Amino acid sequence: MATxxxxxxxxVSTEEQHLDxxxxxxxAYGCGRVYSDHGISGSRSDRxxxxxxxxxxxxxxxxxxxxxDRLGRSLRDLVTLMASLGERxxxxxxxxxxxxxxxxxxxxxxxxxxxxxxFERGLISERxxxxxxxxxxxxxxxxxxPALDDAQCDHATQLLPRHSLTAVAxxxxxxxxxxxxxxxxxxxxxxxxxxxxxxx
Numbered sequence: 027m028a029t030x031x032x033x034x035x036x037x038v039s040t041e042e043q044h045l046d047x048x049x050x051x052x053x054a055y056g057c058g059r060v061y062s063d064h065g066i067s068g069s070r071s072d073r074x075x076x077x078x079x080x081x082x083x084x085x086x087x088x089x090x091x092x093x094x095d096r097l098g099r100s101l102r103d104l105v106t107l108m109a110s111l112g113e114r115x116x117x118x119x120x121x122x123x124x125x126x127x128x129x130x131x132x133x134x135x136x137x138x139x140x141x142x143x144x145f146e147r148g149l150i151s152e153r154x155x156x157x158x159x160x161x162x163x164x165x166x167x168x169x170x171x172p173a174l175d176d177a178q179c180d181h182a183t184q185l186l187p188r189h190s191l192t193a194v195a196x197x198x199x200x201x202x203x204x205x206x207x208x209x210x211x212x213x214x215x216x217x218x219x220x221x222x223x224x225x226x
Contacts, residue, residue, distance in 0.1 A: 030086035034060035035079040041065040048092040068099035085115030179212040
């Protein structure tokens with residue numbers, strides 16, 4: 027059983043849902059104050075009820091929820107929030123999951139959740155790297171598209187002997203510095219030189 031001040035937090039995602047079940051369970055547990063968010067998704071970080079509950083929590087207090095997903099939908103965000111509360115000396119109790127981070131079993135469960143979140147991050151990172159490698163193998167461009175393609179750079183090179191860098195950049199609809207960088211990238215290694223700035 028939690029010790030110190032007990033704070034409850036309840037949330038439902040839509041206006042059509044009701045908080046009654048959660049509120050009754052939190053009050054039965056002994057929460058002296060219950061904060062809530064009605065019709066607000068757990069993916070949002072700017073929930074006023076949760077913000078107020080976190081602000082009210084002090085070292086030695088316990089934050090009680092019906093289920094952990096009331097705090098956050100993402101495992102990563104949930105673990106981050108629980109770790110932050112733990113560092114502040116605030117325990118977390120989940121009624122339906124029988125989790126109490128004030129106990130040794132609860133702390134072990136939290137560490138398991140943290141390990142799962144780290145595993146999830148690793149999987150996402152591996153999938154991203156594999157996707158990029160596969161796209162590159164297929165010859166697809168990864169990342170931001172260049173402002174000027176090879177044909178435009180060739181056209182700019184032909185115009186520069188007769189026009190200033192600024193004038194050519196204006197013709198191509200880009201900034202002078204953008205044109206200069208594009209020409210530097212397009213220039214074969216060891217050949218030619220960068221276009222001189224206007225007035226040089």
